Amino acid sequence: MSSSGGDRGGPSGDGHEELHAQPLRPLPVRFISPAALNLSRVYEQNRQRIQKKDGPKVPDPTTPQTKGKPRLLLMGQRRSGKSSISSVVFHKLPASETLFLESTARIQKDSLNSFMEFQVWDFPGQIDIFENPAYSFDMDAIFGEIGALIWVIDAQDDYLEAVARLNVTILHVQRSYPHINIEVFIHKVDGLSDDYKLDIQRDVTIRIQDELSDQGIENAPVNFHLTSIYNHSIFEAFSKVIQKLIPRLGQLEAMLTNLCRTCRFEKAYLFDVNTKIYIATDSTPEDMASYEICSDYVDVIIDFTEVYGSWPRSQEWKARLEGEPWAQPLGEQVGCEWAESGVVLADAQRPIMLREVDKFLALVAIMKEGSYEKMPQINMNVDVVVKGLIEFFEITKPRGGGIAGQGGQDGGVVSPGVPPAL
Numbered sequence: 001m002s003s004s005g006g007d008r009g010g011p012s013g014d015g016h017e018e019l020h021a022q023p024l025r026p027l028p029v030r031f032i033s034p035a036a037l038n039l040s041r042v043y044e045q046n047r048q049r050i051q052k053k054d055g056p057k058v059p060d061p062t063t064p065q066t067k068g069k070p071r072l073l074l075m076g077q078r079r080s081g082k083s084s085i086s087s088v089v090f091h092k093l094p095a096s097e098t099l100f101l102e103s104t105a106r107i108q109k110d111s112l113n114s115f116m117e118f119q120v121w122d123f124p125g126q127i128d129i130f131e132n133p134a135y136s137f138d139m140d141a142i143f144g145e146i147g148a149l150i151w152v153i154d155a156q157d158d159y160l161e162a163v164a165r166l167n168v169t170i171l172h173v174q175r176s177y178p179h180i181n182i183e184v185f186i187h188k189v190d191g192l193s194d195d196y197k198l199d200i201q202r203d204v205t206i207r208i209q210d211e212l213s214d215q216g217i218e219n220a221p222v223n224f225h226l227t228s229i230y231n232h233s234i235f236e237a238f239s240k241v242i243q244k245l246i247p248r249l250g251q252l253e254a255m256l257t258n259l260c261r262t263c264r265f266e267k268a269y270l271f272d273v274n275t276k277i278y279i280a281t282d283s284t285p286e287d288m289a290s291y292e293i294c295s296d297y298v299d300v301i302i303d304f305t306e307v308y309g310s311w312p313r314s315q316e317w318k319a320r321l322e323g324e325p326w327a328q329p330l331g332e333q334v335g336c337e338w339a340e341s342g343v344v345l346a347d348a349q350r351p352i353m354l355r356e357v358d359k360f361l362a363l364v365a366i367m368k369e370g371s372y373e374k375m376p377q378i379n380m381n382v383d384v385v386v387k388g389l390i391e392f393f394e395i396t397k398p399r400g401g402g403i404a405g406q407g408g409q410d411g412g413v414v415s416p417g418v419p420p421a422l
């Protein structure tokens with residue numbers, strides 16, 4: 001959809017008056033939609049507020065020094081499962097094949113080009129960067145970029161040493177880089193009873209918090225996740241980690257919550273299709289079963305697309321689809337020209353809807369029973385939200401480098417002016 005430059009209803013009338021008072025000049029005018037203007041202003045205010053509160057340590061995400069690639073560091077003891085996690089989540093390696101992975105000898109750096117660019121660094125378990133004098137590491141090069149440190153603890157092994165090393169690491173990181181989120185993956189919990197898992201989590205949490213308060217550190221950003229590569233928990237945990245790197249996540253969530261309300265969806269997720277990480281969901285309580293269904297569905301669609309290719313159709317085939325009995329142009333037969341898919345779950349009678357947002361993102365929602373009859377309205381609402389999402393990422397795209405994700409707007413009202421270029 002293209003926008004017309006004449007519709008310029010800015011938030012105040014000032015712009016209009018000035019514009020009319022000026023003699024006409026043949027300057028090139030770049031149309032910025034009111035929503036885009038608003039978002040840029042909100043983003044700038046927010047950035048200034050954070051900077052005032054936290055002082056110079058908070059980097060301006062639009063300046064080139066962050067290079068637009070937040071970094072996730074995977075650290076932990078040898079054989080705790082770091083390379084397996086990275087291979088399963090980011091390279092689609094089947095979990096059972098991680099048995100054959102060799103021990104990592106040097107830092108593995110992976111650059112991932114997804115809805116936002118980020119890097120994953122896999123540290124060899126045998127190297128302790130804080131305690132091993134044989135190696136000298138440039139700490140700024142490792143921890144300088146905003147991101148998350150993921151510490152992997154093998155829950156099936158004796159974890160006391162791992163917790164001790166984690167404590168040393170947190171103390172170092174907290175002193176020099178207090179904004180880095182520390183995410184503790186209590187890993188390999190497959191095969192452990194629910195009670196035992198929670199016992200381990202409680203024990204690890206207490207050991208870390210005690211040590212931190214002994215050292216006078218309160219409210220450190222340390223979070224705990226129970227994970228395994230043999231189920232969806234590792235994707236769920238990574239989703240939470242990545243979501244913290246999206247500064248205006250609340251706006252995305254608001255869009256999805258509005259969509260669920262207007263379309264009576266049970267749950268909606270915005271998925272990164274390559275990794276099956278969800279980068280936002282609506283505000284209803286977490287539901288692992290819904291996430292699993294939607295994530296499996298994304299898998300099916302991706303596999304299907306990989307086997308059968310995507311949209312270009314031959315003229316002949318197109319003519320057949322547009323002929324009798326439908327007798328309608330293809331564009332009018334489908335809700336979205338890029339990609340869409342729907343399925344009804346036979347047991348629960350709940351349709352699932354998938355709509356491509358761009359080549360990285362897909363909107364997946366679980367609808368309520370009977371929603372299938374209201375598909376035209378649902379499609380319209382989904383269209384609006386998809387355009388809003390595209391606009392969100394368009395506006396928040398790093399300018400000259402920086403972390404994407406600033407901006408935001410209400411899910412219901414989205415201004416036009418976003419070319420569906422993706």
Ligand SMILES: Nc1nc2c(ncn2[C@@H]2O[C@H](COP(=O)(O)OP(=O)(O)OP(=O)(O)O)[C@@H](O)[C@H]2O)c(=O)[nH]1
Nearest residue numbers: 079080081082083084098099103104125188228229
């Ligand atoms: N049961 C179970 N085993 C796992 C899980 N994740 C990884 N493993 C196994 O743990 C072993 C070690 O995994 P790696 O990924 O090589 O461990 P690492 O931390 O990268 O080890 P280093 O490279 O030596 O630092 C492999 O045999 C994996 O199959 C899990 O979630 N559950």
